[in-house]
Amino acid sequence: MIRLLVVLCPLVLTSPTAAAQARLHGPAPSELFAFGARPTPMASRDTVAKTIPSTHWKTGLAIGGVAGGLALGLVAGGLCGDSDDVDKNCFLPTVAGAALGVASGGTIGALIGGLFPKHQAADSLTASP
Numbered sequence: 001m002i003r004l005l006v007v008l009c010p011l012v013l014t015s016p017t018a019a020a021q022a023r024l025h026g027p028a029p030s031e032l033f034a035f036g037a038r039p040t041p042m043a044s045r046d047t048v049a050k051t052i053p054s055t056h057w058k059t060g061l062a063i064g065g066v067a068g069g070l071a072l073g074l075v076a077g078g079l080c081g082d083s084d085d086v087d088k089n090c091f092l093p094t095v096a097g098a099a100l101g102v103a104s105g106g107t108i109g110a111l112i113g114g115l116f117p118k119h120q121a122a123d124s125l126t127a128s129p
Helices: 002-014 057-081 091-113 121-127
Strands: none
Touching: 057 091
16 A cells, blocks of 8 residues: 555656646636726825814823822722731832823723814804804
8 A cells, every 4th residue: 555655646746737727727816906996196196184183182191091090099009908918018009000090091081082073162153153
């Protein structure tokens, strides 16, 4: 059996392409590369700058950072104070908890504040009939 495999493997690996396989074509080109799907050249692109409306992300960052820092700082200080070690200094765990609360609360607050656009005073005056 092994002799048969030793003889057949080189024959199979070095055999020329069969006639039926010669007519096979590769895959069709992707629709992404079709005509018109390419981006337009830089010269014909619109040169007007897009205006991005301002949002309350900075306010959300400040409010979320302060609230998260206070909340996690108090929780970390309370958990450290409840430990059995009476002489343990809880300053570093409280500061670390507050820093983690500022980072996470500020991120969440900025994301939420970014959802609300700022209304300009001139827009509100011109919008009224």
